Amino acid sequence: MRRAAIANLGCKVNQAEMDAVERLLRVGGVQLVDARHTADLVVVNTCTVTSMADQKSRQAVRRARRANPDAQLFVTGCSVAIDPASLALADPSARLFDNESKGRLLDELVGLLEPGQGPVGDGFDGWADIERTRAFVKIQDGCSFHCTYCIIPRARGPERSVAADAVLAEVERSLAAGHREVVLTGINAGTYDDAGLPLPGLVRRMLAETQVERIRLSSIEPQHVTDELLAVWAGSGGRCLPHFHVPLQSGDDTILRRMGRRYDAAFYADLVARIRRAIPGVAVHADMIVGFPGEDEAAWGRTMALLRSLDLAGIHVFRYSARPGTAAARMVGQVDGRTKRRRAAEALALAAEARATFAARHLGGELRVLFERPLPDGRWLGHAESHVMVTAVAPDGGSLENEIALVRADSVDPYAADRLVGSLLAIQSPQEPLAESAPK
Numbered sequence: 501m502r503r504a505a506i507a508n509l510g511c512k513v514n515q516a517e518m519d520a521v522e523r524l525l526r527v528g529g530v531q532l533v534d535a536r537h538t539a540d541l542v543v544v545n546t547c548t549v550t551s552m553a554d555q556k557s558r559q560a561v562r563r564a565r566r567a568n569p570d571a572q573l574f575v576t577g578c579s580v581a582i583d584p585a586s587l588a589l590a591d592p593s594a595r596l597f598d599n600e601s602k603g604r605l606l607d608e609l610v611g612l613l614e615p616g617q618g619p620v621g622d623g624f625d626g627w628a629d630i631e632r633t634r635a636f637v638k639i640q641d642g643c644s645f646h647c648t649y650c651i652i653p654r655a656r657g658p659e660r661s662v663a664a665d666a667v668l669a670e671v672e673r674s675l676a677a678g679h680r681e682v683v684l685t686g687i688n689a690g691t692y693d694d695a696g697l698p699l700p701g702l703v704r705r706m707l708a709e710t711q712v713e714r715i716r717l718s719s720i721e722p723q724h725v726t727d728e729l730l731a732v733w734a735g736s737g738g739r740c741l742p743h744f745h746v747p748l749q750s751g752d753d754t755i756l757r758r759m760g761r762r763y764d765a766a767f768y769a770d771l772v773a774r775i776r777r778a779i780p781g782v783a784v785h786a787d788m789i790v791g792f793p794g795e796d797e798a799a800w801g802r803t804m805a806l807l808r809s810l811d812l813a814g815i816h817v818f819r820y821s822a823r824p825g826t827a828a829a830r831m832v833g834q835v836d837g838r839t840k841r842r843r844a845a846e847a848l849a850l851a852a853e854a855r856a857t858f859a860a861r862h863l864g865g866e867l868r869v870l871f872e873r874p875l876p877d878g879r880w881l882g883h884a885e886s887h888v889m890v891t892a893v894a895p896d897g898g899s900l901e902n903e904i905a906l907v908r909a910d911s912v913d914p915y916a917a918d919r920l921v922g923s924l925l926a927i928q929s930p931q932e933p934l935a936e937s938a939p940k
């Protein structure tokens with residue numbers, strides 16, 4: 501296999517796995533091309549979170565086949581779990597992999613690499629071996645919350661936790677493979693419970709029993725950000741990163757109730773304040789859904805007012821579209837497309853402003869940045885602990901890949917208002933001693 505394309509429509513959990521697919525292909529010397537160009541293999545990562553997402557997933561499969569009549573076509577992600585028949589109809593020769601078959605997908609990909617192309621036989625050991633900088637470690641899968649707009653409980657099944665020993669072993673494997681940061685992922689990670697050991701306990705064990713340098717949490721429901729979890733974060737000696745992604749979805753209590761969410765706007769506002777008190781300088785990101793059934797102008801106004809008052813570091817905006825099989829799809833008060841588009845544009849403008857404002861607050865400060873990849877102009881791009889993107893030039897035109905460096909934030913990147921340009925002060929070697937001790 502010489503050329504491959506990835507069409508990625510999936511969510512954060514699948515995103516991590518697609519990053520890993522991309523890395524495997526790159527390691528295997530496969531040229532990655534745009535999905536519209538000729539390729540020997542196309543991997544389509546689908547999403548089923550809304551019916552619009554399902555439709556786009558099917559379109560992506562059809563488009564990939566049209567552009568690549570002779571290619572192998574691999575289709576994965578949540579749409580495969582919910583509606584494999586429609587995808588098979590979109591392209592009868594596509595190979596379908598549901599979420600339980602990701603390992604098989606990886607094995608088959610490795611099998612497509614020509615001898616000497618892949619990491620086969622070089623100790624290759626699953627997803628975590630492929631991404632060099634950040635390891636995405638799944639601690640939990642599934643969800644039993646049944647928010648009224650969400651099909652994920654059907655696609656992923658009820659919540660279940662990965663045993664703590666297995667999580668720690670995965671972290672150790674990632675560190676041995678050279679990863680500098682571990683991102684803990686799960687569909688509903690805050691429900692983590694391994695025989696009475698909750699998420700704060702799991703992170704405590706990770707801090708005490710491994711040398712992991714940076715721990716990030718991919719996303720957590722508001723009611724799961726407990727004082728205990730914040731205490732673990734605050735007492736980790738900087739190893740737990742100051743970044744929380746906490747879905748809000750709406751700032752209107754009636755809409756939150758209709759969504760089946762388990763908190764109200766006041767709880768969320770108080771939570772953001774609690775997180776900030778516990779972890780100064782923390783970045784709080786929110787998800788929001790625009791145009792949920794029943795969202796009138798007053799409800800929308802309350803949501804925007806709350807979002808403005810929260811002064812968040814990032815807002816991820818999703819336009820609601822009815823997903824057959826969910827309670828919300830049958831609700832009265834569906835919002836028309838034009839209104840949804842207008843509200844989404846408003847929310848996206850606020851989101852861009854929030855990201856830029858948060859990034860600018862770092863100017864003049866010193867940041868620890870994990871560098872991931874080069875930009876086309878030769879600068880290196882990485883994430884600071886607060887997840888702000890930072891670019892810097894490597895000394896003598898060398899590589900900064902997988903380096904954690906102390907960087908002074910000098911200016912805002914002229915190409916992206918939410919990105920900083922920094923100058924390198926020092927590079928931290930992986931062997932340097934980390935935090936003094938794990939929190940008790």
Ligand code: SF4
Nearest residue numbers: 643645646647650652
């Ligand atoms: S918490 Fe709600 S939105 Fe999140 S996966 Fe579970 S049902 Fe879906």
